[in-house]
Amino acid sequence: MFKIVKWLVLAVVILGLAVTAVVYGVLAISLPALDGKGRSHNVNHEVKISRDQLGQAVIFAESRNDAAYGLGFAHGQDRFFQMDLLRRNAAGELSELFGKAALDLDKKMRFHQLRKRSAAIVKQLPEADQALLTSYAAGVNEGLAQIGFTSFEYLLTGAEQQPWRSEDSLLVIYSMYLDLQTATFERDQALIQIADIYGSDMVSFLTQPSQYQAALDGSKLPPYTLGIPEFPKQALQAVLNIDANQERGSNNWAVTGQLTSTGAGMLSDDMHLSMAVPVIWYRAQLNFTTKQGKTRQVTGVSLPGAPAIVVGTNNDIAWGFTNGYLDTADWVALTDSTKTWQEVEQIALPDGTSEQYPLTLSEFGPVREINGNPYALSWVGHQPYAVDMDLLQLEHATTVDDALLIASDVGIPVQNLMVVDSQGNAAWKNMGALPGRTNPTALAVSASDYSARWQHNEQQRPALKNPTDGRLWTGNSRVVSAQDDLRFGNGGYALGARATQIRDRLYEKQQFNEADFNQLQHDNQARFLQPWHSLLLKQLNKNSVVNQQYIKELENWQGCACATSIGYTLVRRYRDEIINSVFSAMQATLQTQGGSLKYVKRDLEPAIWQLIEQQPDSWLNPQFADWNAQLRGAFSQVVSKLTTEFGANMQSWQWGKVNELVIEHPFAQQIPQLSKLLNMPTAPGFGDSYMPAVQGRSFGASQRFIAQPGHLENAIMAIPGGQSGHPLSPFYRTGFDDYIAAKATPLLPQALTHEIIIAPLNTF
Secondary structure, three states: OHHHHHHHHHHHHHHHHHHHHHHHHHHHHOOOOOOEEEEEOOOOOOEEEEEEOOOOEEEEOOOHHHHHHHHHHHHHHHHHHHHHHHHHHHHOOOHHHHHHHHHHHHHHHHOOOHHHHHHHHHHHOOHHHHHHHHHHHHHHHHHHHHHOOOOHHHHHHOOOOOOOOHHHHHHHHHHHHHHHHHHHHHHHHHHHHHHHHHOHHHHHHHOOOOOOOOOOOOOOOOOOOOOOOOOOOOOOOOOOOOOOOOOOEEEEEEEOHHHOOOOOOEEEEEEEEEOOOOOOOEEEEEEEEOOOOOEEEEEEEEOOOOOOEEEEEOOOEEEEEEEOOEOOEEEEEOOOOOOEEEEEEEEEOOOOOEEEEEEEEEOOEEEEEEOOEEEEEEEHHHOOOOOOOHHHHHHHOOOHHHHHHHHOOOOOEOEEEEEEEOOOOEEEEEEOEOEOOOOOOOOOEEHHHOOHHHHOEOOOOOEEEOOOOOEEEEOOOOOOOHHHHHHHOEOOOOOOHHHHHHHHHHOOOOOOOHHHHHHHHOOOEOOOOHHHHHHHHHHHHHHOOOOHHHHHHHHOOOOEOOOOOHHHHHHHHHHHHHHHHHHHHHHHHHHHOOOOOOOOHHHOHHHHHHHHHHOOHHHOOOOOOOHHHHHHHHHHHHHHHHHHHHOOOHHHHOHHHHOOEOOOOOOOOOOHHHHHHHOOOOEOOOOOOOOOOOEEOOEEEOOEEEEOOOOHHHOEEEOOOOOOOOOOOOOOOOOHHHHHOOOOOEOOOOOEEEEEEEEEOOOO
8 A cells, every 4th residue: 555655656756857858848948048149130230239137228329220020029038928918918818818807808808999099000100100110010929929929928828929019019018098087087086986975075185286285386285174075864774895996197306416426416216016927127228320320239128019119228328207197088078969870899709709788989088987977088098199200209308498498209108208318417308198178177078069169289388407406396286386286187196206206315415426316215104194193092091001912012013114114014904994984885876886985095085084083973984983983993903804814823913925026927826737837926015105205016116227428337227127028038037136126236137148139130
């Protein structure tokens, strides 16, 4: 019997090793070659595609089109599946890969008909831009073909790799629109529902200006003075968890040369996005010759699927972005006389069949029911000026003034452009597509008030160059003046606590270098939560004997989102639970109408404090006898949830464990046996919302960039993941450890270790 068991165990081990060998064998033959020579009829001169020790792609070409080919070749080798997901997500074509499980998401995306829009926009682009996109697509397809074996993602899904097309690059840009601006029109929908159910005074109360305002001109919005509206009588119900929409955005700031030892301006930029494997950005340097015979070198991060350096420097200027959150969407209330029509979208499935998705359209945009009534979405993403290739013009700018002139014509989601130059100048301006209409509103627009200016991209935008104190900052909150806020509207601004903290830090010093900016990017001081800390400590001290262990942790909370802090976890969760408790009735009502407070939650800070301080009876959750009981009950719920999630040992409640950074490959959850191979190592949580060091469990600074043009030897570009999407590549995790350790990863390529040469077909 023992021998039988022994042989069975041995057989299982051998089988496991065999399966592992097969998996690794399949993966190994799909690795791209990083050295060699080839020929192509898609290049006019020799193109070199080199990699350094991080896997950063360094492209040498004689023209910008050939450089686009080289970048496309590198993207196709290292990131094609990621690119495929981005284009399919924007187009609503994921079901063809993943089956009916993706249908709901595809229908949500088909609402915007972005495949059709991309195809139409490509045809309208200048011939030079069309040629550049053609060169890039050719590079992608030839880089993919070089691998010679289908990557494991397609083997697992059973899908075929489809060639890259020019319109797909526009879909990748649209994927950023969806990431960065969906919250704008979803927030408007929630506010329309709230106004319909509770009245417009409730909307004013919930969206009142906060104390955290950091506009560059120092202006303040008029304070809210209408008082707390009466809340309808509440029925007894469970406390609901109100999710918060992630603050997809960024930090950036800059100083002029008067505050640096070199005399050059200095820029910091870190873009906050969801994190997965591979990370969204791809390090690259483009070296090419312009049509005027000038050599250009552009270094930074690219978005796989597009031929541009999104954030970076050409050594004359450096630029970065934060999401602008200006109002770029309106819901138009339709009447019985409004002309509408239907189109049917065909959503392909893996078995060759398709799902029909009927879509109602109008002259104002696609139609959705809100509280049972039809509304059309007029969104800048639906306009022909939403996407173009004008971002590439930044590569040729030599001064801040050049960049400011370009800003109004660039077709990307509207951003806060922060730009500095080697001459010491620094400036901010809104860059990206902005509707020309002048009556933005968070509530519905009547069809009669709809402006034809929606069809025009606004050219006149706020800007600021070289402020007298030499400092500029943005953090997704209101940057424009109070007067310009009336013109451009609130598209879901961040609260302002993060931008306020950045501003205050910049005034603590009179000279800055790259190390200072790197330290500020990692600032996790919990200034925003100080009032919540005081409130919780006050509540717990009412029964100090019972709450002794919690009081101790609060007294030692370190005042930061630090990995070892238990007190920070308690305060952070306490705020969430009070909001849940107070607003559960409203959340429950909205849910019956298909809505949620999710996209409004970031606005609630001033309102919740008014409610806590004034304690109106109509807002008391009926589970509690009085407001003190409600405030105590919120903490009891915190303890209960933490115990359920992490166990009774309070050491497991440390913020670094509760907010642990987990960066996963899309297939890791479906195939947990491969998770160790596919995922990045987990890391203790560092940072949170409402502070410069933004980090959630799979969300945060997707890159950290610091540069002084003309002095790039100390420039930094840190990214939480490697260049390659292939798990056996030596570049799969490069850079991750340095990112976690807050090290200053160099922006510039280091020693080149690989080289591919692509020559025109008629050479050799």
